[in-house]
Amino acid sequence: MEYFFSGISIAITIVGLILIYGKREEEEEHLGWKLFGFCFLGAFTFRLNDFPIPLGFIIFLLFFHPKVNRVAKRRAALLGLVFFLVGAVYPSVEKYSFERPWEIAMASSNVHQLSFSEEWKKLQTRLDIVEDARLVFINIAFTSDGKLKTINGDFMGMKDHEFIRYSIEYDPITNKSKILWQKSTENVPNYHELVTMTRLCKVVDRVKEKNMLPNSMEEYLIHAEGRMDIGKMTEKEVCVIDNNGNVKMDEYENLPIGLPLMIVDGPANYGETTSREIFYYYP
Numbered sequence: 001m002e003y004f005f006s007g008i009s010i011a012i013t014i015v016g017l018i019l020i021y022g023k024r025e026e027e028e029e030h031l032g033w034k035l036f037g038f039c040f041l042g043a044f045t046f047r048l049n050d051f052p053i054p055l056g057f058i059i060f061l062l063f064f065h066p067k068v069n070r071v072a073k074r075r076a077a078l079l080g081l082v083f084f085l086v087g088a089v090y091p092s093v094e095k096y097s098f099e100r101p102w103e104i105a106m107a108s109s110n111v112h113q114l115s116f117s118e119e120w121k122k123l124q125t126r127l128d129i130v131e132d133a134r135l136v137f138i139n140i141a142f143t144s145d146g147k148l149k150t151i152n153g154d155f156m157g158m159k160d161h162e163f164i165r166y167s168i169e170y171d172p173i174t175n176k177s178k179i180l181w182q183k184s185t186e187n188v189p190n191y192h193e194l195v196t197m198t199r200l201c202k203v204v205d206r207v208k209e210k211n212m213l214p215n216s217m218e219e220y221l222i223h224a225e226g227r228m229d230i231g232k233m234t235e236k237e238v239c240v241i242d243n244n245g246n247v248k249m250d251e252y253e254n255l256p257i258g259l260p261l262m263i264v265d266g267p268a269n270y271g272e273t274t275s276r277e278i279f280y281y282y283p
Contacts, residue, residue: 009083009086013039013079013083016039016079017032017035017036017039017076017079020035020072020075020076020079021035021072023071023072024069024072025068025069025070025071025072026068026069028068028069031069031072034073034076035072035073035076036076038060038064038073038074038076038077038080039076039077039079039080039083040056040080041056041057041059041060041064041077041080042054042056042057042060042076042077042078042079042080042081042083042084043056043080043081043083043084043087044056044057044059044080044084045084045087045088052084052087052088054081054084054085056080056084057077057078057080057081057084060077064077101178101179101180102126102127102178102179102181103174103176103177103178103179104122104123104126104176104177104179105174105175105176106119106148106170106175106176106177107119108175109147109148109172109175110145110146110147110148111140111142111146111148111208112146112208113146114148115205116201116204116205117198117201117202117205119201120197120198120201123177123179127166127179127181129157129166130157130158130159131198132157132196132198133155133156133157133166133196133197134155134156134157134191134192134194134195134196134197134226135153135155135194135195135196135197135200135224135225135226136153136154136155136156136165136194136225136226137153137154137223137224137225137226138151138152138153138154138155138168138200138222138223138224139151139152139153139221139222139223140204140221140222141219141220141221141222142219142220143218143219143220144217144218144219144220147172148170148172148175149172149219150170150172151168151169151170151177152167152168152169152170153167153168154166154167154168155168155197155226156184156191156194158191162183162184163183163184163191164181164182164183164184165181165182165183165184166179166180166181167179167180167181190227193227194226194227195224195226195227200224203224204222204224207222
C-alpha cells in the first residue's frame with residue numbers, strides 16, 4: 001500500500017509541475033528545476049513531538065518573494081503543501097482502514113449447531129486471514145443446553161513479513177463476533193510452534209461430536225492456548241485427539257513435553273485442580 005501511495009504521489013507531482021510550468025507567466029532559465037525545488041520546499045516537514053509542522057512552506061512565505069513567475073512558484077510551493085497535508089493525514093487514514101473493527105454474524109447461537117471450522121473459514125475469507133494463522137489463547141463459554149455465552153481470544157498471522165494480531169469478542173445479544181486487528185511489533189520467536197487456528201477448530205468440533213464434556217455441569221468453559229507448559233499438570237490420564245480426529249486415552253507421562261492442550265471445565269472450577277478434564281491435541 002505504501003509503495004502504491006508513493007507511486008501515485010510521484011505521478012501527481014510530475015503532472016502538477018508540468019501543468020504549472022505550462023502556465024508560467026514568462027520564460028525563465030531553469031524554471032522547471034526551480035518549480036521542483038519550491039514544491040520540495042513546500043512539502044518539507046519538521047516534527048515536534050511527533051506533531052508535523054509545514055516548516056518548508058513557512059520558510060517560503062517568510063523568505064521567498066519571487067519577482068519573476070511569482071504565481072507559478074507559489075503554486076509549486078502550494079502543491080508541496082498539499083503533499084504535506086496528505087502525508088500528515090494518510091497514516092491515520094491507513095491505520096483506521098486497516099484496523100477498523102469487523103462484525104461477523106455467527107451461523108447459530110448454539111454451540112451444538114455450530115461448526116467452528118466453518119466459522120473460521122468464513123472469518124478467513126472476510127478478513128483475508130492467512131491460512132496458517134496461529135492461536136494465542138481462546139475462551140468459549142456455553143450452557144449445558146448449548147447456548148453460547150462468550151467467545152474471546154487472540155490469534156496471530158504473518159503477512160508481508162509483519163505480524164498481525166487479531167482479537168475476537170462474541171456478543172450473545174446480537175449473535176455477532178467483533179474482530180479487532182492491528183499490526184504487532186512484538187517478537188514471537190516460537191510463532192511456528194503455536195497451534196494453528198484451523199487445527200484448534202477441528203479439535204473443538206471433535207470434542208462436541210464425541211460429547212467429551214464433563215458431566216453434571218450447568219456451564220462449560222473451553223480454554224485453549226497456542227502453546228502451554230504441561231510440565232506442572234498432575235492428571236494421570238488424559239484424552240488425546242490426533243491429526244485424523246481419532247480419540248484415545250493415554251497416560252500423562254507418555255505425552256511429549258510442550259504438547260498444546262485444551263481444558264474443558266465449568267467456569268467456576270477453571271484454574272483449580274478438581275472437576276476438570278484436559279484434552280491434549282497434536283498440532
